[in-house]
Amino acid sequence: MNLHPVSIALLFFCLINTLTASSNDPAHFTGGVSINCGSTGPSAARNGREWLGDMHPKLSSLLQIKGSSTTSTLAHNLISASDPVPHKTARLSRSWFAYAFHVNPGQKILRLHFNPAPYRGFRRLKDLFNVEAGHFTLLSNFSASVAADALGVSSFVREFCVNVEESRQLKVIFTSATASQSIDVYAFINGIEIISVPAGLSYFHGRDVGAQVVGKSVVFVDSSTALEVISRVNIKQDSVSSSAGDDIVDLFGMWEMVPKREANKISNITWRTSVDVGFRYLVRLHFSESGLKMVEIGGLEVHINGLIVNADIDIVGERDDESSVPWFRDFIVMMKGCKEEGKRDLLIRLQSNDEFLDGHRPLKGFEIMK
Numbered sequence: 001m002n003l004h005p006v007s008i009a010l011l012f013f014c015l016i017n018t019l020t021a022s023s024n025d026p027a028h029f030t031g032g033v034s035i036n037c038g039s040t041g042p043s044a045a046r047n048g049r050e051w052l053g054d055m056h057p058k059l060s061s062l063l064q065i066k067g068s069s070t071t072s073t074l075a076h077n078l079i080s081a082s083d084p085v086p087h088k089t090a091r092l093s094r095s096w097f098a099y100a101f102h103v104n105p106g107q108k109i110l111r112l113h114f115n116p117a118p119y120r121g122f123r124r125l126k127d128l129f130n131v132e133a134g135h136f137t138l139l140s141n142f143s144a145s146v147a148a149d150a151l152g153v154s155s156f157v158r159e160f161c162v163n164v165e166e167s168r169q170l171k172v173i174f175t176s177a178t179a180s181q182s183i184d185v186y187a188f189i190n191g192i193e194i195i196s197v198p199a200g201l202s203y204f205h206g207r208d209v210g211a212q213v214v215g216k217s218v219v220f221v222d223s224s225t226a227l228e229v230i231s232r233v234n235i236k237q238d239s240v241s242s243s244a245g246d247d248i249v250d251l252f253g254m255w256e257m258v259p260k261r262e263a264n265k266i267s268n269i270t271w272r273t274s275v276d277v278g279f280r281y282l283v284r285l286h287f288s289e290s291g292l293k294m295v296e297i298g299g300l301e302v303h304i305n306g307l308i309v310n311a312d313i314d315i316v317g318e319r320d321d322e323s324s325v326p327w328f329r330d331f332i333v334m335m336k337g338c339k340e341e342g343k344r345d346l347l348i349r350l351q352s353n354d355e356f357l358d359g360h361r362p363l364k365g366f367e368i369m370k
Helices: 005-011 145-152 250-253 258-266 289-296 356-360
Strands: 032-036 043-044 048-054 062-067 070-073 089-091 096-101 106-112 129-133 136-142 155-165 170-176 187-189 193-194 209-212 226-234 270-275 278-287 301-304 308-309 328-335 343-351 363-369
Touching: 089 096, 089 250, 106 145, 106 170, 106 187, 129 187, 136 155, 145 155, 170 187, 226 270, 270 278, 270 363, 278 343, 343 363
Parallel strands: 032 048, 209 328
Antiparallel strands: 032 193, 043 048, 062 096, 070 089, 089 187, 096 170, 106 155, 106 193, 129 136, 129 170, 155 226, 226 363, 270 343, 278 328, 278 363, 301 308, 301 343
């Protein structure tokens, strides 16, 4: 079957469609917001971030809570998460509930925080639910308890990137799994973060630049696609910036840090990220300015899953403003295999014989999105 590159892009991900819902045009927000679900007042996390309770009066113009739900607060001795905010309180339901956010149009990072625990009237391991954002199904027949046990953690985050169109709401719906024969199943959420993505850091591509499929041609991932963030790794351990000066580490937070000894000797090292087979992944590599120059002159090779990729994409001549050229490159990787195989490592490697690279760290970090 012959597919146009744009059509291929629309098939990359199983979460495809457009966010819909009406808006009454109240006060919109343009930056980021952190919602402490099931709480009433403001709270400060240990990293200094301010969280607002979902019943806080300040949020009345920003969001409405719909459906049937209740709230619960964990006893102090049950809080095993490293930070009680937003893991101490939760909103839960045995039917459904929704958060309708009035936000400006554009790309949003949607971050969902889960702390599966025995809440009052809700038993652990009985959570089984779906999460939708508009017409996107982000999670299906999902159990946070099972996921936490599999990961060996007490709490965790699932992160997505979605696009909100003009005059629309971002509506996040939590629905208990109706297919289950148990009447005790429920849906819950502890915290929600929404972060606006600057245009210069867009994960969706216009006609001027696309994402290279490893070993094949360039394609375009458009805004009718939703992405799940699998990994963010900060190698250089300082800021990861675009050419426009946006500090991505500060903007998005939650980057995994590479040990300093490994970060200092960056060439001829392979980074491994465990991912599900049978899916395509968007890999974004953040280079330093010197790193891109080394790629351009052939002093540095970038390998993804054993194949050399073309990181020297000639986009400078296609833009009027050279300062608008991003310091990242996007690639699409297909993790072939039967989904029953489970997971396999996605490999990223820099290859060079120039010891100069070790001290100058040409690669600042990378992101992997499903």
